[in-house]
Amino acid sequence: MSRLLLVSNRLPVTVKADKDGVSVVRSAGGLATGLRGPHERSGGLWIGWPGDVSRLTPQQRASVEAQLAELRCVPLYLSASEVSRFYEGYSNRTLWPLCHYLIDRIPEQERDWDVYRKVNERFADLVARHYQPGDTIWVHDYQLMLVPAFLRARLPQARIGFFFHIPFPSSEIFRTLPHRADLVRGLLGADLIGFHTITYVRHFSSTLMRLLGLETVVDRVAYDGREVRLGAFPMGIDAQAFENLAKEPAVLEEVRTHREKSSELRLLLGVDRLDYTKGIPRRLLAVQRLLEREPTWRGRLRFVQVAVPSRTAVADYAAYRDKVDELVGRINGLYGSVHNVPVHYLYRSFNERQLTALYRAADVMFVTPIRDGMNLVAKEFCAARPDEDGVLVLSEFAGAADEMGDAVMVNPYDVEGMADALEAALEMPEEERRTRMRNLRARVKEYDVHWWVRSFLDELQATPTPPPRVEPAGAEEALAQLREAQCLLLLIDYDGTLVPFAPKPELASPDAELLDLLQRLASRRDTRVHIVSGRPRETLEAWFGGLPLGLHAEHGLWSRPAPGAPWTSQEGVTTDWKNLVRPVLESFAARVPGAFVEEKSGSLAWHYRQVDPVFGARQARELRLHLGEVFAHGPLEVLPGDKVVEVRARGVNKGRVVALVTQDMSPGTRVVAIGDDRTDEDLFAALPEGSLAIHAGGKDTRARYRVKGPPEVRRLLSSLLVG
Ligand SMILES: O=P(O)(O)OC[C@H]1O[C@H](O[C@H]2O[C@H](CO)[C@@H](O)[C@H](O)[C@H]2O)[C@H](O)[C@@H](O)[C@@H]1O
Ligand SMILES: O=c1ccn([C@@H]2O[C@H](COP(=O)(O)OP(=O)(O)O)[C@@H](O)[C@H]2O)c(=O)[nH]1
Numbered sequence: 001m002s003r004l005l006l007v008s009n010r011l012p013v014t015v016k017a018d019k020d021g022v023s024v025v026r027s028a029g030g031l032a033t034g035l036r037g038p039h040e041r042s043g044g045l046w047i048g049w050p051g052d053v054s055r056l057t058p059q060q061r062a063s064v065e066a067q068l069a070e071l072r073c074v075p076l077y078l079s080a081s082e083v084s085r086f087y088e089g090y091s092n093r094t095l096w097p098l099c100h101y102l103i104d105r106i107p108e109q110e111r112d113w114d115v116y117r118k119v120n121e122r123f124a125d126l127v128a129r130h131y132q133p134g135d136t137i138w139v140h141d142y143q144l145m146l147v148p149a150f151l152r153a154r155l156p157q158a159r160i161g162f163f164f165h166i167p168f169p170s171s172e173i174f175r176t177l178p179h180r181a182d183l184v185r186g187l188l189g190a191d192l193i194g195f196h197t198i199t200y201v202r203h204f205s206s207t208l209m210r211l212l213g214l215e216t217v218v219d220r221v222a223y224d225g226r227e228v229r230l231g232a233f234p235m236g237i238d239a240q241a242f243e244n245l246a247k248e249p250a251v252l253e254e255v256r257t258h259r260e261k262s263s264e265l266r267l268l269l270g271v272d273r274l275d276y277t278k279g280i281p282r283r284l285l286a287v288q289r290l291l292e293r294e295p296t297w298r299g300r301l302r303f304v305q306v307a308v309p310s311r312t313a314v315a316d317y318a319a320y321r322d323k324v325d326e327l328v329g330r331i332n333g334l335y336g337s338v339h340n341v342p343v344h345y346l347y348r349s350f351n352e353r354q355l356t357a358l359y360r361a362a363d364v365m366f367v368t369p370i371r372d373g374m375n376l377v378a379k380e381f382c383a384a385r386p387d388e389d390g391v392l393v394l395s396e397f398a399g400a401a402d403e404m405g406d407a408v409m410v411n412p413y414d415v416e417g418m419a420d421a422l423e424a425a426l427e428m429p430e431e432e433r434r435t436r437m438r439n440l441r442a443r444v445k446e447y448d449v450h451w452w453v454r455s456f457l458d459e460l461q462a463t464p465t466p467p468p469r470v471e472p473a474g475a476e477e478a479l480a481q482l483r484e485a486q487c488l489l490l491l492i493d494y495d496g497t498l499v500p501f502a503p504k505p506e507l508a509s510p511d512a513e514l515l516d517l518l519q520r521l522a523s524r525r526d527t528r529v530h531i532v533s534g535r536p537r538e539t540l541e542a543w544f545g546g547l548p549l550g551l552h553a554e555h556g557l558w559s560r561p562a563p564g565a566p567w568t569s570q571e572g573v574t575t576d577w578k579n580l581v582r583p584v585l586e587s588f589a590a591r592v593p594g595a596f597v598e599e600k601s602g603s604l605a606w607h608y609r610q611v612d613p614v615f616g617a618r619q620a621r622e623l624r625l626h627l628g629e630v631f632a633h634g635p636l637e638v639l640p641g642d643k644v645v646e647v648r649a650r651g652v653n654k655g656r657v658v659a660l661v662t663q664d665m666s667p668g669t670r671v672v673a674i675g676d677d678r679t680d681e682d683l684f685a686a687l688p689e690g691s692l693a694i695h696a697g698g699k700d701t702r703a704r705y706r707v708k709g710p711p712e713v714r715r716l717l718s719s720l721l722v723g
Helices: 030-041 058-070 080-099 113-130 147-154 180-187 198-212 239-247 249-261 280-293 315-335 352-361 376-383 415-426 430-446 449-462 475-484 512-522 537-544 578-591 613-630 655-662 678-686 710-720
Strands: 004-010 013-018 021-026 045-049 073-075 136-140 159-163 192-195 220-223 226-232 266-273 301-308 343-346 364-367 391-395 408-410 487-492 527-532 550-553 558-560 596-599 603-607 636-641 644-649 669-675 692-696 705-707
Touching: 004 030, 004 113, 013 058, 021 058, 030 045, 030 449, 045 113, 058 073, 080 113, 113 147, 136 147, 136 449, 147 159, 147 180, 159 449, 180 198, 192 198, 192 449, 198 226, 198 613, 226 449, 239 249, 239 352, 239 376, 239 430, 249 352, 266 280, 266 352, 266 376, 280 301, 280 315, 280 415, 301 315, 301 352, 315 343, 352 376, 364 376, 364 415, 376 391, 376 430, 391 415, 391 430, 408 415, 475 669, 475 692, 475 705, 475 710, 487 655, 487 710, 512 527, 512 710, 527 655, 537 550, 537 558, 550 655, 578 596, 578 603, 578 613, 613 636, 613 644, 636 678, 655 669, 655 678, 669 678, 678 692, 692 710, 705 710
Parallel strands: 004 045, 004 136, 045 073, 136 159, 159 192, 192 226, 266 301, 266 364, 301 343, 364 391, 391 408, 487 527, 487 669, 527 550, 669 692, 692 705
Antiparallel strands: 013 021, 220 226, 550 558, 596 603, 603 644, 636 644
């Protein structure tokens, strides 16, 4: 087993200082419990923030460090300003509401991004310092979204996993964020990115398409020369531990006390951090509504709401607390009596034993977040019910809802509907309660936290480590090579190489500066220049006909090797297939707003550069499948390009141009090809030995040299004219 380096914002410990000294206590939470085994067995490390230790004396600090080291934890200390701007600020004031669909809670002006970025970089630095070849790194949650990319830059060969514990929202929400693309690129540094549900995976995939134009094929995305996998791994709990606790005599005694105190009452339970995503106000209103419309329940219900103080320095949390306080007061004022109040509101935290006693005593567990990544409380309630009784009422917007179909599902925004569900739960016949609880428990026990850890790590181990990457050399090196050559034969692509990609093909015509550059280049001593493009020959003729260049249109179907020479086409290429293909492309263009069909003499192209990217990519996939089925073994090729699907006769590609232009080449000539997309890779592949391939852009390429894009291509060519 490879050594596991775990990375999370908080370390799974609590530092407690009192008059007797300072102690570091292990936390009991689900993540800590699930990861403890693999962390310790693998001799790994856990890297994270130990909480606020600013008030400790230097001796106490030293003692904390020694105790942390014993637990194989490595502390990353945050300054007061980092806590306020990285943790409370960008993480909890921006990312947290965003991912829970509450964009109105995000500050109007984003101020904490720089600190978020810096702290993520500090995390990556610390991890890299402790990394040993062969280690597996597992980074957790939204506070550390940039860490995978920072790590990838420092450790190209490392195996890196990332798990996102909160909902990944629809791309429509995510794309409102100013730094949306940076965050997504940050995650793509990982080899495997895990989410709780398949819906979050889908949202992430469409975000990749919309923001970066990246397509997910089944569960894989090609990015930066690597393959990134995506997957749904619903987190579980330590079900056995809760079941064991629920059977302990001391816990059962506590259950009896809870029930005796409410012998005539039915017990409803809510357990949450006091967080505005947890839906506590509407939950309270549902209880109020039930009491209001069904007087027979008055005096017969006790609703215990545990609210754990959380993120108290964030203003929205304080306001939310006031709101809940007020509602509790109002309901108790309305429906309480001298002997009893309906809502018992406990603003504090309980340990697992106390929680288990509450879970086991409850008639109905009321879990109604308006959004929740998973919600472990719902699972803990079921694990704590070996008596197979109790009803779970669960929000359909909790990740847990995907797995817990036997709960009574509610829409947490619908107060009346929740009051109905509550009543149905309270009146549910025993047999139905047992059937539902049995099914829920079977799932919670089988897919527990240990299963979760195993399945994520197994998948991560199965991802191939990226091959050692030979990064193409840059413009300086390319220029030195070009200058050394006696004679030069330049084969240059047009769109994306000499001019930037334009929203419409006709908008990308050459400017005067480019025409001048090409003219001077072609007049350079012992230099011949060819344009090798996918465009129709009429266009190339109109734009470049007056220059001393060779022209090659439609990916090499048509060539005019020298000015004045006639255009000739590749032999044996037929075009009668077009009458069959054209109507198919036209019907796709008609149903996809913004798409259009371009007809060239040897090919037909369906363009979707102005279409909604997700819809366009989906339609392009469907079109390719459709064409593939109809023309499976025919003389046609269907080629996916950059926002285009092109259909043409088999065997026509830019590589053909190489044979044509090198046949009468004088000895000592260096062939140089420059291009930016897939079609240029055919050109690069056909080059004779000793040639130079230069990729213009950031895509994966077989070229040995890389420049940044059209401006740098032009600079490189201009430099050839100097000196
Ligand atoms: O560290 P805090 O700021 O005090 O917040 C506590 C944790 O809250 C979030 O929990 C989420 O993870 C759970 C387990 O995957 C999931 O069930 C729940 O739906 C999420 O909200 C947060 O993701 C953690 O990073 C925090 O530590
Ligand atoms: O008084 C409490 C209330 C809750 N919890 C624990 O806090 C976790 C809450 O996790 P959940 O996924 O439900 O929501 P989150 O707070 O992570 O958003 C559960 O494991 C609870 O057992 C706790 O230890 N003490």
